[in-house]
Amino acid sequence: MSLKLDRRKKYTRNVLKESFMKRMKEKPLSTITITEVCEAADINRSTFYSHYKDLYDLLYQIEDGIIEDMNQTLSAYNYTKDDEAIQMTEKLLQYLAENRESCQILFSEHGDPNFQKKVMVLAHTHLLNSLMADSNNIPFYSEYVSLYIANGSIHIVQHWLKNGVKESPKEMAELITKLANKGLSAFQ
Structure with missing residues (x-):
């Protein structure tokens, strides 16, 4: 029963x-x-x-489920290794592609801006932890770098979702990781 x-x-x-x-x-x-x-x-x-309780309760449960899935994916990888960083990013992008419609709506102008902030905080926290693990980085410097990478990456993902996920998650993971590691100099 x-x-x-x-x-x-x-x-x-x-x-x-x-x-x-x-x-x-x-x-x-x-x-x-x-x-x-x-x-x-x-x-x-x-x-x-x-x-x-209300529509916001429904929305927050949807958002929290996505954040939880993203957190589990991010926690499963070691960011200091390039191969694992690409795999982790690809896994996240595959998840977003599989849940494209929901994610696209949540990241759109009709979505909750707080969701975008939650995703940003999650990405920033994981990036900061990986940068802090690298003893060559100065703590304040790492914080700015992780904010820069997280913001840029989220905007790339939003654009990718909005434009129909034309590139594969692997191609996008390689692009994001290349930009995060080498910036624009990777394309010169």
Whole structure:
């Protein structure tokens, strides 16, 4: 019996998430109503409230799931080795490509700016930890470098998602890693 309930719960959350993301693709979060999400999902409002407090709760759960997946991927690699840095970046980009529609919406103008900040903080923290592990870097210098790399990389990924993921995750991982390691001099 509990397996049946778990499936129903999972199904309900998935259709609510899909309905909500479709709305976010069309218009800003502030103009979306629970009623329209429920109608599109063919779920009543009381069922919505049995799963989420409000639309922001639904949004934060979607965002937190993505952040958690990204954090697990980032934590599994050693950044000081170029090969692993490329593999880690490629793995992240594969995840983003597989979840392209959701990620594209969350990174768009209709998305929550706080999500973009969370992704930035996550990337910055992992980059800073890897730079600090390299004893040749001065701490304040490492912080600025990690901010620069994280911001640039996120904007590259946003552009890549927005333009239809034309390049492979591997090609993008190599580009991002090359820019992070050598900057523009890598292309001269």
